[in-house]
Amino acid sequence: MRTINVTQITKTIKEMCIEANHYLTPDMKKALENAADNEKTPLGKQILNQLQENLKIAGDDMIPICQDTGMAVIFMEIGQDVHFEGGTLEDAINEGVRQGYTDGFLRKSVVKDPLIRENTKDNTPAIIHYEITAGEHVKITVAPKGFGSENMSRVFMLKPADGIDGVKDVILTAVKDAGPNACPPMVVGVGIGGTFEKCALMAKKALTRPINEHSDISYIKELEEELLDKINRTGIGPGGLGGTTTALAVNINTYPTHIAGLPVAVNICCHVNRHAVRIL
């Protein structure tokens, strides 16, 4: 049994909130570079170059990549041989978010009540997903999520008879409906199977997969490639102003489901597909 004091969780999450809002992961940076090289339209190329310049300024001058510094979505993968001491894990995580967004001068975007809408002024509470894994390590993923693209995300409860063509249709429908509102080029996270909530969670987690990695299920890998090609033929383009780069990747996760259903969730992320990952 390994003991971790929750102050270590707070300190780590604080640092990760700041890191994720100023630097993209190497796979995202590389994908944006490749997109600028391969974009066919001059305007699209110009926008993709501006996004790279913006990224450089963010890192060099410590200015957030985007003014919408997101709601802090946190995946905690906790080894079952870990014991936390010094307070509750949930409080420690939210304290990390509070310190990260306050000390890092990040925009506070969370309202306490969804209808009364009073800002909590410290970007808490976070959205926390816990998973128990084997071993004695804790893997933390902090993924601040902007709501321009979050608002364009969808869940479709398809019938089994809709099949793979139905799945392709709804993913393309979600992307076309999102259009410029999702600040393209997008990363498209998809969850297929499970239940209503499970497919949404899979779609969210799919956004944290390195975008140069495919599903290890061969037909899903082909589906990811086919959909990326189809999305990039929609012409939505960088910034929604037309072009051949509408998405940088389609990441699909799957799970067993019920004989009577075929749930599909599409969680769209903008070009600021932020996440920081650490293992304690």
Ligand code: SF4
């Ligand atoms: S969707 Fe992304 S790029 Fe657009 S405003 Fe929100 S965080 Fe920024």
